[in-house]
Amino acid sequence: MPLQDHREHLRLCRLCGNCRQAGTTYRAICPAGERFGFDAYYSRGRAIIAQKLLDGRLDWAMPVADVVYRCTMCGGCVEQCPVEYRDHILEIFLALRAECLDRSLISSAVKRFLETLYAYGNPWKAPREHRGDWATGTAVTRYTPADEFLYYVGCVGSYDPRGMQVARSLGEVLLAAGVSFGILGSEEGCDGNEARLLGEAGLFEYLATENIQTFQRLGVRRVVTLSPHSYHVMRHEYPRLGAGVEAIHYTQLLRDALAAGRLNPVRGFRRRVTYHDPCFLGRHAGEYDAARAVLQSIPGLDLVEMPRNRANAFCCGGGAGNFYVGALDGTERSPGRIRIREARETGAEVVAVACPSCMTMLEDAVKAEGLEERIAVKDVAEIVSESTGA
Ligand code: SF4
Ligand code: SF4
Numbered sequence: 538m539p540l541q542d543h544r545e546h547l548r549l550c551r552l553c554g555n556c557r558q559a560g561t562t563y564r565a566i567c568p569a570g571e572r573f574g575f576d577a578y579y580s581r582g583r584a585i586i587a588q589k590l591l592d593g594r595l596d597w598a599m600p601v602a603d604v605v606y607r608c609t610m611c612g613g614c615v616e617q618c619p620v621e622y623r624d625h626i627l628e629i630f631l632a633l634r635a636e637c638l639d640r641s642l643i644s645s646a647v648k649r650f651l652e653t654l655y656a657y658g659n660p661w662k663a664p665r666e667h668r669g670d671w672a673t674g675t676a677v678t679r680y681t682p683a684d685e686f687l688y689y690v691g692c693v694g695s696y697d698p699r700g701m702q703v704a705r706s707l708g709e710v711l712l713a714a715g716v717s718f719g720i721l722g723s724e725e726g727c728d729g730n731e732a733r734l735l736g737e738a739g740l741f742e743y744l745a746t747e748n749i750q751t752f753q754r755l756g757v758r759r760v761v762t763l764s765p766h767s768y769h770v771m772r773h774e775y776p777r778l779g780a781g782v783e784a785i786h787y788t789q790l791l792r793d794a795l796a797a798g799r800l801n802p803v804r805g806f807r808r809r810v811t812y813h814d815p816c817f818l819g820r821h822a823g824e825y826d827a828a829r830a831v832l833q834s835i836p837g838l839d840l841v842e843m844p845r846n847r848a849n850a851f852c853c854g855g856g857a858g859n860f861y862v863g864a865l866d867g868t869e870r871s872p873g874r875i876r877i878r879e880a881r882e883t884g885a886e887v888v889a890v891a892c893p894s895c896m897t898m899l900e901d902a903v904k905a906e907g908l909e910e911r912i913a914v915k916d917v918a919e920i921v922s923e924s925t926g927a
Contacts, residue, residue, distance in 0.1 A: 540587060540632040547588050547629065549622035556580035556614035566613035566845070568852040568872035572865045577604045580614030580626055587629055602642035605633045607864045609856030609872075610734050612820040616848050634736030646862040651737050658744070659727055660861050661696040669722030671701035677708040680719030682756040686790075687782075688718045689771070691764040692727050693860070693893040699900065700893035704763055706927075707787055707918035711761075713927035714794040718761065724751055730770035734857035742778065745770070749780040760784045763918075765818035765892045766856075772822070786818055788827040788891050791921055795834045802924035807837035810920070811885035813876065813899065814850035815892035828891045828917050835924045841883045843876075851876050853898040860894040873902030881912055891917045 557579035558565050565571050570579035577586060586604060589595035608630055615623045637643060643651075653660055659668075671694065680687050688711065694704035711718055729744035752760075760782050762768040771784035794800045810832060818824050825847045832840050845851045854865040854872030865872055877899060880888045890896050899914045921927070 538628060538632060540629070540636050541591060543587070543625060543629050543632060544591055546622065546625035547584055547591070549620055549625070550581065550584040551620055551622070552581055552585070553619070554581055555619055556617045557582075558617070566617055566849060566851060568609055568611060568613070568854050568865060569607045571875060572854070572868070572870050572872060573607065574870075578607060580618065583608070583630060583633070584622070587633055597636070597640050597642060599642055602637040603644070605630070605637055606644060606647060606735070606862075609816070609852050609854060609859050609865070611816040611852035611856050613816075613852060616820060631734070631736060635738065638736040644862070644864075646864070647735055647858065650858060650861050651732060651735065651740060654727060654732055654744070655740055659692045659696055661692070663696045666723045668695045668725050669720055671695060671704045672708055672720060672722070675705060675708055676712055678719050680721055680755060680757065684717050684719040686716060686718040686759050686761045687752070687755075687757045688720050689728070689760050689762045689767055690720065690725060691762065691767045691893070693897070694763045695725070697893065697897060699897055703893050703896060703916040703918060706916065706922040707763055710791065710800070710918055710921050710925065710927045713925055714791070714799045716790065716794070721751065726751070728764075728767040728770050730766045731858040731861065733770065733774065741774070745775055745778050749775060749778055752780060752782055757782055761787050761790050763787060763893060765815045765822070766894065769817040769821050786822070786824060786827065786891070788818070788831055788917055789824070791917070792827045792830045795831060800921065800925050800927075802835045802921065804924050804926055805837035806835045806920055806924045808886045809839040809841060809884055810887045810889050811841050811843050811880050811883045812846070812889045813843070813853065813880065813895060814847055815890065815895050816850070816852050816856050818891055819850055820848060828889070831917055831921060832889060835920065838920070838924075841885055843879050843883055845879065851879065853895045853902075855894040855898040860898060871902070871905075873898040874905055877902040877906050877908065877912065881908060886912060887920070888912060888914045889917050889920060890914060
């Protein structure tokens with residue numbers, strides 16, 4: 538829906554400021570607002586900007602685009618907003634981005650990201666035939682119609698070195714659990730979620746349609762995703778384009794495998810762990826329990842919570858393309874660094890994540906904070922792998 542069709546919705550914002558609680562005591566929830574500190578970067582400020590653009594009291598110009606693109610679409614403000622406006626917030630942010638894009642008001646980093654995705658089908662400029670390299674040396678095989686699940690890995694798990702390790706751990710754990718699955722390898726394409734959230738609906742549809750056609754050709758019915766971003770877009774956007782697949786996130790599959798005794802965490806994991814809720818698994822999908830159930834089933838693992846958890850979790854700063862374009866990086870107020878300090882204060886030795894983007898954002902933050910000797914970031918799949926010897 539274009540921005541001009543949101544006029545009535547924008548009037549619902551009461552400018553109450555609930556979405557911009559001040560942030561020195563872990564109450565604030567907006568990573569963009571926390572990073573920059575000005576009203577414009579919080580949801581309330583964005584509502585004012587949108588209203589002024591529609592009323593002609595503000596010009597479409599690069600400073601507007603700069604604010605518009607420094608949002609991770611984490612949904613924190615939606616959680617805080619007490620009025621009906623909450624149902625329209627993220628659609629309005631998307632409409633703002635789409636219009637910026639139409640007017641060529643995008644940063645060079647966003648432009649480069651979208652052009653690379655269009656030209657190469659991934660943000661790494663990597664050849665497509667290397668997409669399944671992470672599985673080399675494992676017993677993971679190509680998907681066939683006899684498999685129950687397609688294991689969809691996504692771009693970070695396919696090309697980012699740390700993401701590839703996580704993809705491999707999960708592949709080995711799924712094998713150990715006796716899950717019937719296969720991968721697409723070089724036939725897998727980018728899920729398109731980040732293109733969509735940066736306002737490029739056309740590129741999103743191009744990428745998603747290619748995946749959907751592959752799913753249909755191979756008779757895929759169920760997809761288990763490594764990334765919550767893939768999970769989100771396959772649940773909410775792919776059906777609109779004709780996909781008839783059921784998507785689940787891998788933590789849900791591991792929770793069930795552990796409960797059924799198909800995985801035995803016999804080695805345990807004797808460390809204090811805190812779990813960072815990924816925004817696109819937690820707030821966007823309402824799945825807060827699966828990863829916690831997995832972690833709690835591992836002998837010796839001491840699970841502690843950060844002050845901001847579940848619906849109030851603080852974003853790592855990587856959502857909506859920011860993982861690639863780094864629009865919130867660069868200072869000690871960067872969301873990942875704030876989150877790591879929060880994790881450290883729990884006394885945890887390990888931050889568990891269930892998203893390859895969160896993994897990289899938080900590992901970079903650990904290095905920036907100089908805490909490499911004191912805290913590690915591990916994916917839930919890696920913790921299960923270690924505890925089961927998979
Ligand atoms: S977005 Fe919601 S919480 Fe924020 S100022 Fe508007 S009404 Fe208040
Ligand atoms: S979606 Fe997240 S980053 Fe964007 S304005 Fe809301 S709280 Fe801030």
